Amino acid sequence: MENLYIYIVSLGCAKNRIDTEHMLGVLSGSNAVIVDAPDSADVIIVNTCGFIHDAKQESIDTILEMAKYKDAGARALIVTGCLAQRYSKELIEELPEVDAYLGVSSYSKIIDAIEAVLDGRKYVSCDRLDHDLTGRVLTTPAHLAYVRIADGCSNNCSYCAIPAIRGPLKSRGMKSILSELSDLRAGGVSEAVLIAQDTTRYGEDIGRPALSELIGEAADIMQGGWLRVMYCYPEGVTDAIIDTMLRHSNVCRYMDIPMQHFSDSVLSRMNRRHTRESSIALVERLHDLGFVLRTSLIVGFPGETEADSDIMADCVKSLKFERLGVFRYSAEEGTRAALMPYQVPDEEKMKRYETVMALQEGISQQICQGQIGQKARVIVDGIDAQTGIYVGRTMGQAPEVDGITYISSKKDLTAGTFHDVLIKDAYEYDLVGEIE
Numbered sequence: 001m002e003n004l005y006i007y008i009v010s011l012g013c014a015k016n017r018i019d020t021e022h023m024l025g026v027l028s029g030s031n032a033v034i035v036d037a038p039d040s041a042d043v044i045i046v047n048t049c050g051f052i053h054d055a056k057q058e059s060i061d062t063i064l065e066m067a068k069y070k071d072a073g074a075r076a077l078i079v080t081g082c083l084a085q086r087y088s089k090e091l092i093e094e095l096p097e098v099d100a101y102l103g104v105s106s107y108s109k110i111i112d113a114i115e116a117v118l119d120g121r122k123y124v125s126c127d128r129l130d131h132d133l134t135g136r137v138l139t140t141p142a143h144l145a146y147v148r149i150a151d152g153c154s155n156n157c158s159y160c161a162i163p164a165i166r167g168p169l170k171s172r173g174m175k176s177i178l179s180e181l182s183d184l185r186a187g188g189v190s191e192a193v194l195i196a197q198d199t200t201r202y203g204e205d206i207g208r209p210a211l212s213e214l215i216g217e218a219a220d221i222m223q224g225g226w227l228r229v230m231y232c233y234p235e236g237v238t239d240a241i242i243d244t245m246l247r248h249s250n251v252c253r254y255m256d257i258p259m260q261h262f263s264d265s266v267l268s269r270m271n272r273r274h275t276r277e278s279s280i281a282l283v284e285r286l287h288d289l290g291f292v293l294r295t296s297l298i299v300g301f302p303g304e305t306e307a308d309s310d311i312m313a314d315c316v317k318s319l320k321f322e323r324l325g326v327f328r329y330s331a332e333e334g335t336r337a338a339l340m341p342y343q344v345p346d347e348e349k350m351k352r353y354e355t356v357m358a359l360q361e362g363i364s365q366q367i368c369q370g371q372i373g374q375k376a377r378v379i380v381d382g383i384d385a386q387t388g389i390y391v392g393r394t395m396g397q398a399p400e401v402d403g404i405t406y407i408s409s410k411k412d413l414t415a416g417t418f419h420d421v422l423i424k425d426a427y428e429y430d431l432v433g434e435i436e
């Protein structure tokens with residue numbers, strides 16, 4: 001392949017970011033030069049997200065925006081990822097400006113796609129292929145890395161399109177994960193984040209549930225650094241997982257457990273395996289053990305009544321999650337929920353969304369204010385571009401989704417290092433600390 005300037009946009013979740021990093025890994029073995037602006041690119045790649053309405057709209061808008069650069073000299077526009085996997089047939093019709101489509105298991109074919117397009121041919125590869133890509137170019141700060149432990153999902157929540165996009169649960173071999181983690185640690189990564197659609201089911205499809213064992217092994221490799229675990233399905237959080245996390249001081253006392261709702265009738269129509277009672281018991285237990293908890297909720301699910309919304313609001317008030325995200329239900333074609341009666345009107349969804357967000361803002365501010373005067377261990381992420389102040393995160397602040405900690409220090413700080421800070425002030429979601 002001739003020398004080529006390539007610009008890549010990565011949309012969606014951390015799992016999609018890893019796919020982008022693998023594509024960069026494949027390209028790093030060629031004459032590709034990655035540029036940081038589309039107007040100097042020969043080839044533009046958009047790695048899309050496609051699981052709910054808003055994410056799909058953002059992907060389409062980005063593709064159309066990048067297509068404009070074909071008039072300014074870009075020779076190829078390639079769309080990859082979940083939107084391509086889910087809608088390549090429709091997109092081929094609707095977006096003639098796109099030259100190639102790669103699905104979620106075709107990233108290894110990026111060079112074939114580029115060569116075909118530069119040879120004047122359209123290129124599509126969206127079949128489900130076996131792939132265990134190794135070699136990636138990190139797009140996170142050098143001290144931080146996401147590590148995917150499994151792809152796909154077999155939970156089949158009634159509203160979710162991900163199993164149709166990414167297939168059933170497919171766990172990576174533990175040896176492959178641990179060897180990647182060792183390389184990352186040796187390469188200077190001081191915070192590793194284990195991710196999957198549902199990390200708690202890791203290993204079930206290759207023998208037996210093995211997340212607790214994996215956390216133990218990974219924590220040993222990350223000695224002197226931090227290990228964080230995201231996307232834990234409530235019902236999958238076992239004693240073994242909790243015990244292993246507590247046994248290792250470098251495992252963040254943090255758990256991301258998407259509850260989605262607290263009304264039992266809504267949970268059963270969502271095909272979720274947990275109940276209000278089991279959710280409350282788990283949250284209270286983890287809080288008693290000192291865990292910081294993140295969750296996500298869906299408002300406006302088909303058939304959700306005022307009473308269901310009140311149940312959610314009451315649980316949000318009483319359980320006091322430190323971190324909480326809210327999604328308005330999106331009817332996704334191909335899902336059972338999209339065919340359910342009593343779809344909730346958009347304006348009602350927005351009202352319920354704003355109610356929960358307002359509640360959580362108050363709760364989060366209270367929790368952050370409560371940390372003033374306390375000491376906290378932080379990892380330095382770098383310098384905030386706007387304020388010129390050091391920024392970092394506590395164990396209770398996951399990258400990209402939670403608040404941050406502003407750090408004032410008389411001495412120079414290095415990204416990826418750990419320090420004790422005294423919390424001096426707090427906002428709704430962020431903290432202000434000082435290194436003594």
Ligand code: SF4
Binds near residue numbers: 156197
């Ligand atoms: S667990 Fe998550 S990814 Fe899996 S089906 Fe449910 S919502 Fe989708």
